[in-house]
Amino acid sequence: MTAPRTVLAAAGLAVAFLALPVVGLLQRAPWTGLGSLLDRPAVADALMLSLLVSVVAAAVILVLGTPLAWVLARVDIPGRRLVRALVVLPMVLPPVVGGTALLFALGRRGLVGQWLDAWFGLTLPFTTAGAVVAATFVALPFYVVAVEGALRSGDDHLEQMAGTLGARPLTVLRRITLPRLLPAMGAGLALAWARALGEFGATITFAGNLPGRTQTLPLATFLALETDPEAALALSLVMLAVSLAVLVPLRDRWLPSR
Amino acid sequence: MTGRPSRLLLAMALTVASTGGCSSDDEQLTVFAASSLADVLPDLAGAHRQAGGPDVVEVLGGSNHLAAQLRDGAPADAFVTADAALLAGLTTVGPPIPVASNYMVVAVPADNPGGVTGPPDLTRDDLRLAVCAAGVPCGDATTARFGDLPADTEEPSVRAVLSRLVLGEADLGVVYATDLAAKVKVIAPWTQESVCPCVVYAVVALSDRGVGFVEFLASPAAQAILADHGFSTP
Numbered sequence: 001m002t003a004p005r006t007v008l009a010a011a012g013l014a015v016a017f018l019a020l021p022v023v024g025l026l027q028r029a030p031w032t033g034l035g036s037l038l039d040r041p042a043v044a045d046a047l048m049l050s051l052l053v054s055v056v057a058a059a060v061i062l063v064l065g066t067p068l069a070w071v072l073a074r075v076d077i078p079g080r081r082l083v084r085a086l087v088v089l090p091m092v093l094p095p096v097v098g099g100t101a102l103l104f105a106l107g108r109r110g111l112v113g114q115w116l117d118a119w120f121g122l123t124l125p126f127t128t129a130g131a132v133v134a135a136t137f138v139a140l141p142f143y144v145v146a147v148e149g150a151l152r153s154g155d156d157h158l159e160q161m162a163g164t165l166g167a168r169p170l171t172v173l174r175r176i177t178l179p180r181l182l183p184a185m186g187a188g189l190a191l192a193w194a195r196a197l198g199e200f201g202a203t204i205t206f207a208g209n210l211p212g213r214t215q216t217l218p219l220a221t222f223l224a225l226e227t228d229p230e231a232a233l234a235l236s237l238v239m240l241a242v243s244l245a246v247l248v249p250l251r252d253r254w255l256p257s258r
Numbered sequence: 259m260t261g262r263p264s265r266l267l268l269a270m271a272l273t274v275a276s277t278g279g280c281s282s283d284d285e286q287l288t289v290f291a292a293s294s295l296a297d298v299l300p301d302l303a304g305a306h307r308q309a310g311g312p313d314v315v316e317v318l319g320g321s322n323h324l325a326a327q328l329r330d331g332a333p334a335d336a337f338v339t340a341d342a343a344l345l346a347g348l349t350t351v352g353p354p355i356p357v358a359s360n361y362m363v364v365a366v367p368a369d370n371p372g373g374v375t376g377p378p379d380l381t382r383d384d385l386r387l388a389v390c391a392a393g394v395p396c397g398d399a400t401t402a403r404f405g406d407l408p409a410d411t412e413e414p415s416v417r418a419v420l421s422r423l424v425l426g427e428a429d430l431g432v433v434y435a436t437d438l439a440a441k442v443k444v445i446a447p448w449t450q451e452s453v454c455p456c457v458v459y460a461v462v463a464l465s466d467r468g469v470g471f472v473e474f475l476a477s478p479a480a481q482a483i484l485a486d487h488g489f490s491t492p
Contacts, residue, residue: 109426125427126386126410208411208422209391215412223414226322227393 030230037234045212046220054196057135061192065143073151091141099205130207131214135196146188288315290324292340293415297440298487306474320394320415335468340395342460354460356492357475358484360434361456362403365444372429374447386410388419388428399457400432439488458492
């Protein structure tokens with residue numbers, strides 16, 4: 001179909017708005033010295049740590065988020081609206097506030113954190129596990145919202161039919177619901193992973209900043225920006241390249257292009 | 259149908275363009291200042307107003323971060339930096355003037371949960387140590403005074419180190435002597451004398467309007483306020 005010119009113009013404006021900062025980054029990038037900038041051990045450390053933290057966070061999100069999305073979409077639990085509001089809260093909360101809230105909950109003197117420390121000697125702030133917690137907190141809603149939306153928009157007559165034919169609920173879930181849900185799960189997971197990779201505010205507030213332990217790429221970029229802008233630009237390019245390298249193939253595979 | 263929305267878009271674009279630039283009020287003076295001045299700056303601003311100067315809008319942050327913003331064209335009338343070297347590349351009105359100095363000390367939460375008693379505790383494995391990141395003035399000053407420390411977190415500003423101590427996430431941290439004087443929730447685990455290398459704060463005007471504030475900071479009235487807050491003379 002042909003689109004009205006005004007719609008096309010607005011869409012073009014949106015694309016330009018999104019593309020402009022990337023172009024700005026690329027034209028300021030220190031292309032000639034890039035090799036030596038990226039060759040520093042600190043860059044490799046931050047990159048490896050970012051990949052580790054975001055992949056572990058994505059795994060946790062898959063394991064915890066899938067049942068949550070299914071329950072929100074299909075089970076009539078009391079206070080469902082409240083639970084749903086809680087689930088999307090980290091999406092609207094400034095990440096720094098989220099990180100502070102995590103400190104009060106899971107920090108060394110936090111509500112639950114003080115018992116983790118007393119009973120198991122386990123403290124999350126200043127550890128890689130803490131960085132995973134921060135990334136999971138901000139990224140989980142992106143997955144849950146995507147998967148819950150797919151569950152609610154797809155009709156459930158196949159599931160009901162299987163039920164009437166005698167299939168147990170868990171069999172229905174495993175044989176019918178999950179296979180049909182895979183594209184939405186992939187798309188949601190890609191989004192959540194990307195959000196975890198770019199996580200900054202909650203991480204620096206909750207997990208702190210130490211190279212090799214909690215200093216992910218966004219943190220390294222922020223600190224480099226203050227002392228060494230060229231290195232910050234190089235780090236930004238790494239972020240951009242990693243994100244594109246993962247999101248572009250995923251888009252073809254999981255986000256239906258037509 | 260096609261005409262109106264595009265005119266609307268144009269109007270929106272023009273509105274954004276006309277309000278997007280510098281909007282500094284004539285009645286106000288924007289002062290960028292190192293975050294270690296957070297406690298003293300309101301007092302200085304009050305005295306500045308009483309002396310007939312304009313209201314001060316305070317923008318606090320790590321000196322590096324502020325300098326980077328200024329290099330990128332952030333509108334400010336004066337800049338109080340914890341490191342005069344950061345002024346390179348900035349267009350200033352007149353030379354920078356040193357106004358105060360400060361030094362690094364070890365601080366612990368008021369209840370001293372780690373039982374910190376002396377300098378050897380700085381390298382104890384079982385304690386959690388928070389310091390400023392290298393490259394930030396407080397981080398460079400920390401390394402200059404205490405050498406490389408096995409920190410558990412390298413924070414982007416001295417305020418962040420203080421909050422780690424106040425919240426009890428860190429057992430000890432390296433902060434400014436003035437932070438120790440100002441904060442009721444952190445204490446010095448042992449007596450630490452004023453030892454240089456010190457951090458020297460310099461103020462510089464970034465606009466003609468900022469010159470008055472620079473002169474004010476060098477005045478006896480402002481120097482007395484700085485001394486009250488534990489700052490030494492430069």
